Amino acid sequence: MASYLRNWISAVPTLSSLTSTTPAPPEIVEFAPADDDDDDAATVRGSDDESNDIPPAFPSLNSAQRAGKDTSLSSSPIPRVLTDTELMPPPPLPGLAARRPGVPSGLSIASSSLLVPPGASSLAVPPSTTKAPKKASKKVALAPGHGPLDWANLKKSGTDLRGVDSLARITAAQLKEHNKKDDAWSAFSGKVYNITHYLSYHPGGEKELMRVAGRDGTKLFALTHGWVNIDYMLDECLVGFLVPDS
Numbered sequence: 516m517a518s519y520l521r522n523w524i525s526a527v528p529t530l531s532s533l534t535s536t537t538p539a540p541p542e543i544v545e546f547a548p549a550d551d552d553d554d555d556a557a558t559v560r561g562s563d564d565e566s567n568d569i570p571p572a573f574p575s576l577n578s579a580q581r582a583g584k585d586t587s588l589s590s591s592p593i594p595r596v597l598t599d600t601e602l603m604p605p606p607p608l609p610g611l612a613a614r615r616p617g618v619p620s621g622l623s624i625a626s627s628s629l630l631v632p633p634g635a636s637s638l639a640v641p642p643s644t645t646k647a648p649k650k651a652s653k654k655v656a657l658a659p660g661h662g663p664l665d666w667a668n669l670k671k672s673g674t675d676l677r678g679v680d681s682l683a684r685i686t687a688a689q690l691k692e693h694n695k696k697d698d699a700w701s702a703f704s705g706k707v708y709n710i711t712h713y714l715s716y717h718p719g720g721e722k723e724l725m726r727v728a729g730r731d732g733t734k735l736f737a738l739t740h741g742w743v744n745i746d747y748m749l750d751e752c753l754v755g756f757l758v759p760d761s
């Protein structure tokens with residue numbers, strides 16, 4: 516690096532040349548590129564001799580710029596761009612007239628269930644794990660003031676929703692006696708509830724709920740909406756526990 520700078524400094528006009536009337540032309544310094552002896556170790560090897568601090572040749576000695584017009588592969592290690600005639604020809608264009616909708620019959624996976632069944636159009640709905648849309652809701656329009664929150668408020672209000680003083684052991688025969696709209700009991704998972712007050716709050720309608728009045732509704736309930744938390748919804752309506760007929 517120092518020698519590099521020295522060369523530059525020597526090119527700066529001297530004081531005497533500045534004071535003279537006819538300035539001397541600046542000295543032109545030629546930089547000789549370092550000999551590229553392909554000895555990489557020389558680059559790595561540390562040396563205190565600053566005379567070795569010669570900038571690398573630019574363009575590089577083996578560069579394409581220096582190689583000039585000599586682009587033949589045999590004489591130069593630099594690859595050249597192949598011409599169109601030397602390149603591999605492109606694949607033939609598919610015959611559009613021969614194309615048909617659907618999966619090509621030659622495909623070995625054509626019969627796979629993942630693909631369109633034979634004969635079906637490729638425009639068919641793709642196979643998917645999405646379930647078919649649910650059938651229309653059977654919820655009924657509840658009377659004003661009979662929504663889920665109204666029921667929750669009624670439960671909290673302290674209104675007697677059981678109609679009995681204490682919980683009892685109830686047989687199927689006793690349960691059967693309470694099958695009227697104004698006196699309806701039903702059993703779910705061994706617990707007997709007075710569903711009379713709930714009838715007008717049931718989102719599925721009174722009629723549906725009355726199907727289980729006076730009997731065990733466990734199965735029908737599970738088939739309809741097993742996710743509904745009946746223990747919570749009817750906790751204030753519990754009247755007893757179903758026991759076998761004696």
Ligand code: HEM
Pocket residue numbers: 651652653654655710713717718719720723724726727732735736739740743745748749
């Ligand atoms: C006393 C016990 C029952 C309670 C606490 C109850 C509660 C409910 C609740 C909370 C819903 C709304 C569900 C939702 O939003 O997804 C509902 C809907 C319904 N319930 Fe009940 N239910 C009871 C018994 C029954 C029974 C025994 C049947 C059938 C005989 C039934 C038939 C239905 C129907 C058809 C719907 C409408 C479902 C829909 O299409 O969305 N429920 N019930």
